[in-house]
Amino acid sequence: MIASLTAEKLACTRGTRRLFEGLSFRVTAGQALALEGANGAGKTSLLRLVAGFLPQAAGRVFVTENGNEIVEPEERGRFIGWLGHHDALKASFTVSEQLAFFSKLYSAPSVGGIAAGTSPVKTGEERRAALLEQVGLARQAELPCRYLSAGQRRRLGLARLLLTARPLWLLDEPFAALDVDGKGLVARLIALHCGQGGMVIAATHEPLGLGNESLKL
Amino acid sequence: MTPFFALLRRDLRLSVREGGGVGLALGFFALVATLVPLGVGPDMLLLSKVGAGILWVGATLAALLSLDRLFQADYEDGSLDLVALSPLSLEGAAAAKMIAHWLATGLPLTLLSPVLSVLFGLPTGAMLMLAASLLLGTPAVSAAGAIGASLTLSLRRGGLILPLIVLPLLTPAVIFGTGMVVEVQTGLATGAFGFLAAFSLATVLLSPFIAAMAVRLNLAG
Numbered sequence: 001m002i003a004s005l006t007a008e009k010l011a012c013t014r015g016t017r018r019l020f021e022g023l024s025f026r027v028t029a030g031q032a033l034a035l036e037g038a039n040g041a042g043k044t045s046l047l048r049l050v051a052g053f054l055p056q057a058a059g060r061v062f063v064t065e066n067g068n069e070i071v072e073p074e075e076r077g078r079f080i081g082w083l084g085h086h087d088a089l090k091a092s093f094t095v096s097e098q099l100a101f102f103s104k105l106y107s108a109p110s111v112g113g114i115a116a117g118t119s120p121v122k123t124g125e126e127r128r129a130a131l132l133e134q135v136g137l138a139r140q141a142e143l144p145c146r147y148l149s150a151g152q153r154r155r156l157g158l159a160r161l162l163l164t165a166r167p168l169w170l171l172d173e174p175f176a177a178l179d180v181d182g183k184g185l186v187a188r189l190i191a192l193h194c195g196q197g198g199m200v201i202a203a204t205h206e207p208l209g210l211g212n213e214s215l216k217l
Numbered sequence: 218m219t220p221f222f223a224l225l226r227r228d229l230r231l232s233v234r235e236g237g238g239v240g241l242a243l244g245f246f247a248l249v250a251t252l253v254p255l256g257v258g259p260d261m262l263l264l265s266k267v268g269a270g271i272l273w274v275g276a277t278l279a280a281l282l283s284l285d286r287l288f289q290a291d292y293e294d295g296s297l298d299l300v301a302l303s304p305l306s307l308e309g310a311a312a313a314k315m316i317a318h319w320l321a322t323g324l325p326l327t328l329l330s331p332v333l334s335v336l337f338g339l340p341t342g343a344m345l346m347l348a349a350s351l352l353l354g355t356p357a358v359s360a361a362g363a364i365g366a367s368l369t370l371s372l373r374r375g376g377l378i379l380p381l382i383v384l385p386l387l388t389p390a391v392i393f394g395t396g397m398v399v400e401v402q403t404g405l406a407t408g409a410f411g412f413l414a415a416f417s418l419a420t421v422l423l424s425p426f427i428a429a430m431a432v433r434l435n436l437a438g
Contacts (some may be wrong), residue, residue, distance in 0.1 A: 051302065053436045077302040086295025090227075092234040104223030105303045160299075
């Protein structure tokens with residue numbers, strides 16, 4: 001488990017426009033940070049910068065693990081669970097095939113990420129089934145992704161996030177397209193993840209839950 | 218190796234399921250190879266002279282058809298972000314995609330080529346040499362194609378620019394691939410095999426690194 005993510009005096013430029021500069025923040029184990037700001041303020045850009053996709057125009061961003069600073073973007077990426085605007089789903093793949101692919105791509109562990117109170121799982125397949133049940137997609141497991149609604153695609157994204165079991169979650173508008181029940185699910189999953197020592201940075205217009213720090217862009 | 222093979226298998230499955238893969242390339246190749254003899258006329262001597270060159274160009278163009286989606290589809294639906302964050306390096310991902318593309322196009326095209334050689338009246342020796350040259354050269358087509366596909370992945374109409382980038386890179390493959398068949402037909406040694414092997418090897422080895430660099434640039438765009 002990593003201890004923290006630190007950003008020091010970050011600046012980001014898109015085209016010729018300076019989105020933000022001098023941005024410093026720190027997220028430690030068990031903390032969730034809400035990114036707030038108007039449309040176009042640079043929330044997504046900041047998330048992509050932390051994920052290592054975008055180079056920063058100035059400043060430093062690093063993950064600290066056992067006292068070592070990990071600055072290299074691609075090494076940092078190994079700690080990150082990503083839920084972006086796009087769902088990364090292939091129309092012809094069924095829900096369970098899609099999840100099985102990500103499980104292999106990420107060499108996902110066969111345990112973990114399941115809420116307490118459910119029956120224990122042993123294999124990767126059982127775990128994937130349990131994750132689908134947890135996000136409310138158990139009945140759609142054999143359905144090709146082309147038939148999923150926007151909210152269901154989002155839920156599958158949440159299952160993938162749990163599956164990859166990365167310590168630092170970067171969520172871009174996690175509540176988008178979800179129904180009331182789904183929004184509650186996101187809030188519960190964030191609380192669960194933080195409770196297990198994980199970290200969350202979420203760009204959102206809605207409150208993540210109680211007691212979160214927020215960063216205004 | 219699991220992440221590598223996971224991506225390879227997924228791309229193969231996609232090329233079978235979502236069209237634009239195996240069937241399209243084979244159909245295009247077969248149609249070109251059928252139309253040319255119809256256009257040229259029943260001059261078997263002429264056809265057997267130009268056959269190897271036309272089949273090589275046809276196979277190259279057929280392999281290009283599905284290339285534009287190699288990275289673009291994953292870029293547009295966000296899969297590429299997730300691949301970039303996975304334990305698999307982008308170099309590894311580019312190699313997996315390249316191999317999947319070759320298995321879905323280059324290999325079937327090679328296997329179909331002896332059948333289409335008949336339309337050009339190629340003798341058995343030339344027919345087998347053509348298949349051998351395609352087997353050796355089509356990996357370079359997929360590899361050079363991957364470079365073009367990675368450079369154009371964020372362009373809406375990237376598929377139109379792609380051939381302009383890739384085809385010049387593939388000139389040596391077409392020259393030496395055809396050269397191997399001409400060698401059999403004329404009995405003159407030209408060393409085409411050595412050149413094609415060297416070109417193919419260099420392209421296949423370099424392309425994952427170049428493609429990964431281009432993907433990184435595009436993700437940052």
